[in-house]
Structures are given as C-alpha cells and as structure tokens.
Amino acid sequence: MAKRDLLSITDIDEDLPSLLERAHAMKLARRRGDLSATRPGRYLAMIFEKPSTRTRTSFEVAMTDLGGHALYMSSKDLQLGRGETIADTARVLSRYVDAIAYRANRSEDMAELAQWSAVPVLNALDNVEHPCQIVADLLTMYELWEGKLEGHRLAYIGDGNNVCNSLMLGCARMGIDFVGAIPEKYRPPERIWHLANRFAARWGSSVEYVTSPKEAAKDADILYTDVWVSMGDEQQAAERQAAFDGYRIDAQLLAAARPAARVMHDLPAHRGMEITDDVMDGPQGVMWDQAENRLHAQKAILEKFIPPRGSGSSPMGTGRLRGSPPG
Numbered sequence: 137m138a139k140r141d142l143l144s145i146t147d148i149d150e151d152l153p154s155l156l157e158r159a160h161a162m163k164l165a166r167r168r169g170d171l172s173a174t175r176p177g178r179y180l181a182m183i184f185e186k187p188s189t190r191t192r193t194s195f196e197v198a199m200t201d202l203g204g205h206a207l208y209m210s211s212k213d214l215q216l217g218r219g220e221t222i223a224d225t226a227r228v229l230s231r232y233v234d235a236i237a238y239r240a241n242r243s244e245d246m247a248e249l250a251q252w253s254a255v256p257v258l259n260a261l262d263n264v265e266h267p268c269q270i271v272a273d274l275l276t277m278y279e280l281w282e283g284k285l286e287g288h289r290l291a292y293i294g295d296g297n298n299v300c301n302s303l304m305l306g307c308a309r310m311g312i313d314f315v316g317a318i319p320e321k322y323r324p325p326e327r328i329w330h331l332a333n334r335f336a337a338r339w340g341s342s343v344e345y346v347t348s349p350k351e352a353a354k355d356a357d358i359l360y361t362d363v364w365v366s367m368g369d370e371q372q373a374a375e376r377q378a379a380f381d382g383y384r385i386d387a388q389l390l391a392a393a394r395p396a397a398r399v400m401h402d403l404p405a406h407r408g409m410e411i412t413d414d415v416m417d418g419p420q421g422v423m424w425d426q427a428e429n430r431l432h433a434q435k436a437i438l439e440k441f442i443p444p445r446g447s448g449s450s451p452m453g454t455g456r457l458r459g460s461p462p463g
C-alpha cells in the first residue's frame with residue numbers, strides 16, 4: 137500500500153468528519169482514564185526547524201497515550217543542520233520510525249522530505265499550512281455546536297498566513313462560511329483561494345473577503361485571529377504592525393459579533409497586538425480548549441496515518457537484510 141502524507145488539510149478533506157468523531161471519542165475516553173493505546177510499539181520522529189510549545193507537546197503526549205513513542209529532534213542538532221540532505225535524512229529516519237512530523241521553514245522542504253520518506257510525513261507547520269492545528273480548531277467548533285458545523289460563520293481577522301490558509305480550506309470543506317478581514321497584501325495565495333472556493337461550492341459554504349473587521353464580525357459565530365508577525369517574519373515586524381493596526385480583536389469588535397460568539401486563537405498570542413487581554417481572558421475565549429484539542433486531534437491523526445503493528449502495511453524494514461534471499 138502506498139504511504140500517505142499529511143502536507144495540506146486537502147490531504148484529509150474526505151477524512152475530516154471521521155477524524156473529528158474519533159478525536160472527540162478519544163477525548164471522552166481519556167477523561168474516563170482510557171488512553172486509547174491502539175499503536176503500541178510505533179515511533180514518531182519530530183523534526184523542528186522552529187520553536188513549538190503546543191505542537192511538540194501534543195504530538196509527544198499523543199504518541200505516548202497511543203502506546204508508542206515520539207522522538208524530538210531540533211534540526212540544529214541533526215546532521216541536517218550541518219549539510220546532510222533532506223533526502224538522506226528521510227531515507228535514514230524511515231528505517232527507524234513509522235512516521236515523521238516536520239515543522240519546516242519552507243513548504244518546498246516539507247515536500248522534499250515527503251518525497252524521499254518511506255513513512256508518512258505530517259506537516260507540523262510550514263510557511264503555507266498548519267493542517268494539524270485546524271483539525272483541533274474544527275474539533276473545538278464540533279464540540280461547541282454539538283457536531284453540527286454547517287451554516288455557522290467564522291470571521292478571520294488579521295494575517296492571511298499558514299493558519300489562515302488551512303483554516304479557510306477546512307471551514308469551506310466542513311460547511312462553515314468563512315469571511316476574512318485581511319489587508320490585501322497579506323491575503324492567502326490565489327491557489328488556496330481557488331481551492332477554498334471549490335470546496336465551498338461542493339459543500340454548500342461560502343468564502344469571502346470584506347474590507348473592515350467590523351463588517352466581518354457582523355453575524356459571526358467565531359472571531360479567529362493569529363499573530364501579525366509569524367515565526368520567520370520578524371524582519372517585517374514594524375511594517376506588519378502598521379499594516380494590521382485596526383485589525384485587533386478587542387471588546388468593541390467582539391460586541392459586533394453574535395451575542396454567543398466565541399473567540400479563537402491558535403496561540404501563542406501577542407497580547408495587546410492582535411488580541412486584547414480582556415478578550416483573551418474573557419468568557420468568550422475558547423483558545424484553551426483549542427490548545428487542549430491539539431492533543432485529541434493529534435491522536436486521531438496519528439491513528440489514521442500510522443497503521444497498527446502487524447497490519448503489514450508499514451514501510452519499516454523493507455530494506456533487504458544481509459544474507460536474506462533477493463527479491
């Protein structure tokens with residue numbers, strides 16, 4: 137069986153409903169003390185080229201819950217950091233582990249690792265997408281609205297970055313109307329916009345941009361934001377802060393949304409920039425649930441991409457042993 141990668145949320149568009157159901161069931165089971173140890177003896181390598189609190193911790197705890205083990209690798213400490221190629225790293229790690237989670241600076245490197253890896257590669261964030269985050273975000277909405285996502289409206293306010301790209305696609309796929317208040321220069325790439333529109337046409341949702349955050353917030357069930365200065369964008373900090381002035385989620389903007397609206401943020405937040413303290417700490421914020429849900433979503437994703445031992449579908453060990461017969 138060919139291995140499957142999770143590089144974009146579009147790689148799991150068909151699986152999203154079942155992933156959310158499974159993640160929710162595993163969350164409830166964990167609360168009862170059942171860790172769902174369905175993947176004993178399986179290994180996950182995690183290569184990080186950028187810092188992480190949630191993604192790293194949730195992958196590691198998820199893998200341990202499942203009965204397996206996760207290995208954290210900073211790219212600086214690998215031979216990758218001193219010139220070993222991505223292809224050679226992929227070939228070697230594939231001989232040890234059952235999947236590789238990768239947080240990459242460049243989506244081209246993500247694609248290259250996937251090309252050479254014999255085991256599934258899971259995108260733990262790159263400059264274009266953050267699909268695992270969006271599974272957790274959809275799980276948070278699934279719980280808020282008791283499984284019925286269709287027909288709700290999400291307003292994304294701020295930078296059209298990796299999180300926004302995957303979110304726009306994920307919302308369109310799940311029947312959630314997406315409205316973006318994003319300065320023109322910082323909107324998602326055309327390719328993502330077109331894909332999202334295709335999902336919207338197929339799944340009965342809509343995708344649109346408006347010019348003001350207030351217009352986006354009107355009738356919204358969710359206000360969602362992310363940092364204005366992503367990892368790697370630090371050189372543009374001043375320019376970005378100027379461009380996003382007026383795109384902050386504060387109490388006044390929240391008051392323009394539906395009375396039962398919730399506020400989401402993938403975190404880490406830069407308090408006082410894209411979101412105010414009172415909104416972060418107020419009763420409408422659900423970012424801590426989102427952060428927790430990274431764990432449950434990760435477990436469902438890992439189960440989907442890593443088969444149980446003995447199922448015969450792992451590419452591990454496909455190298456011929458010395459002395460074994462050819463063929």
Ligand code: CP
Nearest residue numbers: 188189190191402403
């Ligand atoms: N939301 C998210 O991916 O957080 P980390 O950068 O801490 O992993």
Ligand code: NVA
Nearest residue numbers: 297299362366367403
């Ligand atoms: N857009 C942010 C997300 C962090 C989880 C970044 O890339 O830094």
